[in-house]
Amino acid sequence: MSRRRHRAVGASLLTLALLTLSCLTHSAHAAEPVKNDGGSGPEQGGGSDSTGIYAAARITYSGSVAKNGSTGNVTSADVNWAPPPCWYAPYLGAKDFKKKMSQDIESQMNAPGMGGHAGAALSELKRHYEDEYGWTDTPGYKDYNVDKDGEGMFWAAVENPNEPDLLKRSSCNDLPFWVDNGEAPPPQYEQAITPEILAALAYQHMQLPDTEVSLAPEQTTKVNLPTWAWLDKAVFDEVQATAAIDVPGFNLEATTTARPVSLTLEPGTDDAVTYPASGECLINNDDSIGEPYAKGKADRTPPCGITYLRSSGNGTYNLQATITWDISWTGTGGAGGDLPDGTFGNGQAVTVQEIQSVNR
Numbered sequence: 001m002s003r004r005r006h007r008a009v010g011a012s013l014l015t016l017a018l019l020t021l022s023c024l025t026h027s028a029h030a031a032e033p034v035k036n037d038g039g040s041g042p043e044q045g046g047g048s049d050s051t052g053i054y055a056a057a058r059i060t061y062s063g064s065v066a067k068n069g070s071t072g073n074v075t076s077a078d079v080n081w082a083p084p085p086c087w088y089a090p091y092l093g094a095k096d097f098k099k100k101m102s103q104d105i106e107s108q109m110n111a112p113g114m115g116g117h118a119g120a121a122l123s124e125l126k127r128h129y130e131d132e133y134g135w136t137d138t139p140g141y142k143d144y145n146v147d148k149d150g151e152g153m154f155w156a157a158v159e160n161p162n163e164p165d166l167l168k169r170s171s172c173n174d175l176p177f178w179v180d181n182g183e184a185p186p187p188q189y190e191q192a193i194t195p196e197i198l199a200a201l202a203y204q205h206m207q208l209p210d211t212e213v214s215l216a217p218e219q220t221t222k223v224n225l226p227t228w229a230w231l232d233k234a235v236f237d238e239v240q241a242t243a244a245i246d247v248p249g250f251n252l253e254a255t256t257t258a259r260p261v262s263l264t265l266e267p268g269t270d271d272a273v274t275y276p277a278s279g280e281c282l283i284n285n286d287d288s289i290g291e292p293y294a295k296g297k298a299d300r301t302p303p304c305g306i307t308y309l310r311s312s313g314n315g316t317y318n319l320q321a322t323i324t325w326d327i328s329w330t331g332t333g334g335a336g337g338d339l340p341d342g343t344f345g346n347g348q349a350v351t352v353q354e355i356q357s358v359n360r
Contacts, residue, residue, distance in 0.1 A: 059089075059198070063241040063255070065205040071162050072206040072241075074258070077324065078340035083204040084160060085168035088185065088192045090247045091156040091176060098144035101129060101176075128175065137188050138177065145178050152180040152249065155192065162204060181249030195331025198243040199254035199339065203327060206241040206256060208344040213263065213321040216293035220351040223311055227350075228302040229265060229281070229321070230290030236260050236323070237287075254331035258342055262324045263289045263304065268317035268350070271310035275302050280324075308352040316349040 066072045127133035134140035157172035185192035216228045244253035281304035290304030322345030330336040
């Protein structure tokens with residue numbers, strides 16, 4: 001049986017037989033992230049349901065992450081980059097997998113009208129796990145591998161609940177497969193969970209701090225008067241988020257770190273001049289950005305700031321201050337690398353008034 005046909009069988013199972021893979025993705029799911037600014041150990045996932053089956057493959061998060069499984073507030077500077085829409089992760093031991101899968105197969109095979117392609121797909125699925133029916137790069141199993149219970153786990157597909165595209169989310173459509181404890185998944189499963197995938201998920205859930213830029217004059221300024229902008233080192237620092245998976249015989253984790261590198265100012269109107277002209281203020285050697293205004297600097301050009309050329313009238317200008325963060329990751333086994341820069345910005349209302357002159 002070719003791998004292409006195997007994928008077609010998997011699709012038939014999902015669409016015609018409504019079989020077990022949908023159940024597997026509900027059980028082998030990503031845990032809800034928890035807010036933990038202290039960066040201590042992640043909330044443990046897993047547990048037993050009423051059948052005694054251990055739902056082990058839960059990803060837990062710690063550090064600066066969004067609440068309730070939400071996507072964080074980081075925007076990737078690379079529009080072509082996206083977190084993984086799905087992956088494969090440890091699901092059940094051999095005995096528990098046999099109990100779950102065999103019950104579902106029998107239930108579906110005995111359902112009224114279950115014949116044709118769907119019935120054939122179910123028969124092939126049963127042979128695959130019971131009678132060593134396989135294909136070129138994926139051998140079948142004898143009695144669900146129960147003689148190896150405790151020595152490994154069956155892995156199953158997991159959908160990323162934060163992926164809006166259903167087709168991408170369900171693209172991990174291989175049948176559950178066995179991995180021995182301490183061994184890597186077979187190479188054909190390119191979407192098997194890795195530290196790099198965990199790092200991308202930590203990136204997806206990372207919550208950067210709200211940062212209001214210091215301005216002088218503050219909130220209300222004058223036409224043609226330079227407005228100084230700065231961020232002290234104490235206002236912001238690097239941010240970390242960790243994603244981990246820990247099940248019997250298998251544990252991985254990755255920490256994604258975001259470090260601020262620059263501040264970009266967008267005045268909220270074309271009638272303004274930014275300093276520098278690009279509007280991007282780089283980080284200083286002391287990890288601050290810009291320079292605080294002080295008495296005696298009124299005639300100087302700020303290293304980071306704005307001059308408004310027209311009054312905001314009865315309203316305000318929406319000054320956008322966006323910080324760019326350099327993002328990298330480290331993970332189990334010394335793995336690590338870079339991820340696309342992230343950005344996060346805040347809006348600040350600025351009132352710009354005409355300078356009033358008095359004639360005597």
